[in-house]
Amino acid sequence: MIDKSAARTAALARRAAAHVAGAATAGYLSEVLAGYRGVPLAGYLPMRSEIDPTPAMAEAAxxxxxxxxxxxxxxxxLQFRMWDPDGALIPGTFGTQIPAIGEPMIPQILIVPLVAFSRSGGRLGYGGGFYDRTLEKLRARGPVMAIGFAYAAQEDPALPLEITDQPLDLIVTEKGVITP
Known part of the structure; x- marks a missing residue:
């Protein structure tokens, strides 16, 4: 098994190539979220070469x-702030964007960005542990669905995982939906 650093480097290169190819679509993500209308959800505002969930988020909003x-x-x-598709954004931490204004919220569905994923629901992130800590905290409160959103090229069948890595409940790519 390769280490997380090597897996992350290889996955980021695959993600960047998929992003440049421009095949991204949030169509399957929209289909999944349509079955959960009204359920509080949190997505993310893409940075670097992350696949863009905002069209599906705007429909859900x-x-x-x-x-x-x-x-x-x-x-x-992480904490979560209400997002309006037309709302003003300001710079956040680590190159993120966040709403300039917005009330705090607690999601029951979390659209999770990632560097790599496995079909068994494994997820490799940037290494800060933010989503693992967040999912652990949210799941301690009650049921939370974690949906990994990624390019199909980010799949890694030999993903190095640790006991603290929180699993994904569903993975959505531009090519379809994967149920672990």
Whole structure:
């Protein structure tokens, strides 16, 4: 098994190539979210070569609360702020964008960005542990669905995982839906 650093480097290269190819679509993500209209959800505002979930988030926002993550500090769970598709954004931490205004919210569905995924629901992120801490905290409160959203090229069948890595409940790519 390769280490996380090597897996991350290889996956970021695959993601960048898929992003440049321009095949991204949030169509399958929209289909999945349509079955959960009105359920509080949080997505993310893409950075670098991340696949863009905002079209699906905008559709969901017409039916219920949608938030985005806000990084408060290193080694802490994320918090979430209400997001309006037409709302003003300001710079956040680590190159993110966050709503200029917005009430706090707690999601029951979390659209999770990632560097790589496995069909068994494994997820490799950037290495900060923000989503693992967040999912652990949210799941301690009650049921939460974690949907990994990625390019199909980000799949890695030999993904190195640790006991603290929180599993994905569903993976959505531009090519379809994968149920672990």
């Amino acid at each position: 017409a039916h219920g609360p949608v938030g985005v993550p806000v990084i408060i500090a290193k080694a802490t769970p």
